Amino acid sequence: MFFYNIIRYFFSNIKSMFIVFMNIFSKRETLLYPEKKVNIPPRYRGRIILTRDSNGEERCVSCGLCAVVCPVGCISLQKKEGKNGRWYPKFFRINFSRCIFCGLCEESCPTTAIQMTRDFEMSEYKRTDLVYEKKDLLISGPGKNHKYNFYEKSGKINIFKKNNKNIKRKIVDTKKILP
């Protein structure tokens, strides 16, 4: 039995060497990244953007929910009131050197203004370059949710127009206006 085991182990080692050797002819698993791009799923949590609604107006109403929910506190913003009484962010700043890309800001946003994209190539040589201001974040399109408009859903579409005293307010089921 002793000698049998020695021979058996010897040949099992030879066999495992052969199996490893045959790997030469198999396909490489490595993706040569900068030349070949990674196929990223559409719901990937990458660089954060601020979107506009279908009318081309900023969606963000500077409610501050994203800044509150952010676990690392990388979002800072301040409210500004427009001429018609609507709220806008005066500045909107995301420090991407702190951001952990958890996606809680996107989930908390009632107006779907803040959204996450598939872009992850955002390395910089200087740390200060990772602080994105509003002009870096704001894009011209509606992002993922094309038709969603917070004020339409909430029935307050016309409150900012002048002479709006005659307009009836729609009664809205608040449970169904979630984005």
Add this chain to the structure above:
Amino acid sequence: MIKNIFNEFSFIHVMKPLLFLFSIIFFASSLSFVERRLLALFQNRYGPNRVGWNGCLQILADTIKMFFKEDWIPPFSHKFFFVISPIISFISLLLVVAIIPFSTSFLIINLDIGILFFLMMSSLSVYSILFSGWSSNNKYSLLGAMRAAAQTISYEIFLGLSLMGVVAQAKSFNIIDIINSQKNLWNILPQFFGFIVFFISSLALCHRHPFDQPEAEQELADGYHIEYSGIKFGMFFIGEYISIIAVSSLMSCLFLAGGNNFLGLPKFLCFSLKTLFFIFTFILIRASLPRPRYDKVMYFGWKILLPITLFNLLITAFFILN
């Protein structure tokens, strides 16, 4: 005066060993790149392929990095032994290259005690590990050095004994005589057990996988060269590859008839093909076999390899005397 010197030591006599030396060191250092590429090949990866064409300049980048790192000697170490041990490890098996005939007419010295010289140098290489492990004053490196000393000394016995069959067949310690004695039949067939044991114990001599207990990266964090940095670590690193080259070229001389007739190829090419085959096998073994426990290594050596070598010697003696 100058003329006399040139008469005695002609230019070629001086340049040939130097050329040898530098080509061996260059090949050994580029073997680190070759090994990484080959390991990647065995594991379905690409390995380093960015610097230069397919990564061929990687070795240059590594060398530059190695040279310009801080060469730190720990204040708690024994400085003399700490400095001298990488030099021993680098030199000891580099000297073995001198006795290897790249072809029958192309070697540095034709020693009559060639194999004994190799055995002597391989046992000297234990001291480099012992010194480095002890002088680092670090418990992990000491553990690694202890393991290495026990392993190398015990495997040295089989390293020597397994060659005795070859020596007895050729009736000489001279390597060229041994190569010439294999004109009809390569030694790998009549001395098969000797070959197997020599192969395994030369793996242990080079501290290659699966016999890399002294530098087990997972348990001992690189063992005896844990405190080394910069070019001292580089000397250990390249010394390992030099020992691989020395041992595998010796194997191709002793068991595969070195540069003797093989498919009608030129002698030097034939020799290097055989050597490259052994280097390839060393790397393949590293890629495929797991590392056994330390006591199992000792058990395997004393209870399996030693009887096999003695058995091999007995049979060889029987056939020679018949």
